[in-house]
Amino acid sequence: xxxxxxxxxxxxxxxxxxxxxxxxxxxxxxxxxxxxxxxxxxxxxxxxxxxxxxxxxxxxxxxxxxxxxxxxxxxxxxxxxxxxxxxxxxxxxxxxxxxxxxxxxxxxxxxxxxxxxxxxxxxxxxxxxxxxxxxxxxxxxxxxxxxxxxxxxxxxxxxxxxxxxxxxxxxxxxxxxxxxxxxxxxxxxxxxxxxxxxxxxxxxxxxxxxxxxxxxxxxxxxxxxxxxxxxxxxxxxxxxxxxxxxxxxxxxxxxxxxxxxxxxxxxxxxxxxx
Numbered sequence: 001x002x003x004x005x006x007x008x009x010x011x012x013x014x015x016x017x018x019x020x021x022x023x024x025x026x027x028x029x030x031x032x033x034x035x036x037x038x039x040x041x042x043x044x045x046x047x048x049x050x051x052x053x054x055x056x057x058x059x060x061x062x063x064x065x066x067x068x069x070x071x072x073x074x075x076x077x078x079x080x081x082x083x084x085x086x087x088x089x090x091x092x093x094x095x096x097x098x099x100x101x102x103x104x105x106x107x108x109x110x111x112x113x114x115x116x117x118x119x120x121x122x123x124x125x126x127x128x129x130x131x132x133x134x135x136x137x138x139x140x141x142x143x144x145x146x147x148x149x150x151x152x153x154x155x156x157x158x159x160x161x162x163x164x165x166x167x168x169x170x171x172x173x174x175x176x177x178x179x180x181x182x183x184x185x186x187x188x189x190x191x192x193x194x195x196x197x198x199x200x201x202x203x204x205x206x207x208x209x210x211x212x213x214x215x216x217x218x219x220x221x222x223x224x225x226x227x228x229x230x231x232x233x234x235x236x237x238x239x240x241x242x243x244x245x246x247x248x249x250x251x252x253x254x255x256x257x258x259x260x261x262x263x264x265x266x267x268x269x270x271x272x273x274x
Contacts, residue, residue: 008055027040027045036118040115044112055101058094068088148192148195160181164182165181166217167214194218198218202227
């Protein structure tokens with residue numbers, strides 16, 4: 001369970017959702033000094049800290065605005081407006097903090113994406129440099145976001161969309177991108193994977209709906225359905241081929257067994273009629 005309240009520490013809450021760590025600084029632990037995971041882990045933690053600090057300042061400024069506007073709710077109106085406005089400097093301060101917090105969220109999103117690309121599971125799915133060079137002109141150079149569909153990430157994303165209800169969201173308050181399924185839960189699918197599949201034409205993202213609420217519905221395109229069909233029958237086809245191969249081998253072995261096969265040159269004795 002996430003130990004951080006999204007309403008109080010949205011930065012730490014997002015890091016915990018993505019990586020399952022209570023303390024964002026844990027992302028840089030147990031890595032050698034100057035190791036990429038150590039460096040980027042620190043960037044993630046610093047970005048999460050900045051988001052939380054700016055969110056705290058924005059919350060306090062908003063509370064001040066509420067207190068200034070409270071007399072209006074109580075019916076006061078004649079002497080509320082001063083030469084510098086009802087909210088005085090609080091209004092501009094809120095606007096500035098909203099912009100700064102939005103920029104901090106963008107930095108945190110970029111840092112999280114960079115950290116993901118450095119994880120061992122992402123590296124394991126990438127071809128080695130020597131292997132990539134040996135392909136020569138047979139294969140186009142990899143894209144910078146190939147890590148998002150490496151391993152089984154593409155298939156899992158396609159299956160999640162096929163299950164129905166998957167939507168692409170952007171938080172209206174915090175600005176980060178996330179996914180939710182038909183039950184309002186976050187699936188184990190990365191937004192970057194969905195973005196890549198939309199770009200590749202495997203998924204369709206409904207632009208007629210708002211990103212904020214209810215979110216943009218995702219569906220499989222014909223290309224996506226074909227990719228999912230191609231990925232699924234691979235194991236059954238292999239099993240069936242192995243089964244046929246085993247049966248053929250068994251028949252061949254039986255035919256070659258002297259106890260079963262007739263002797264060369266032998267003839268079948270005629271049956272006697274009564």
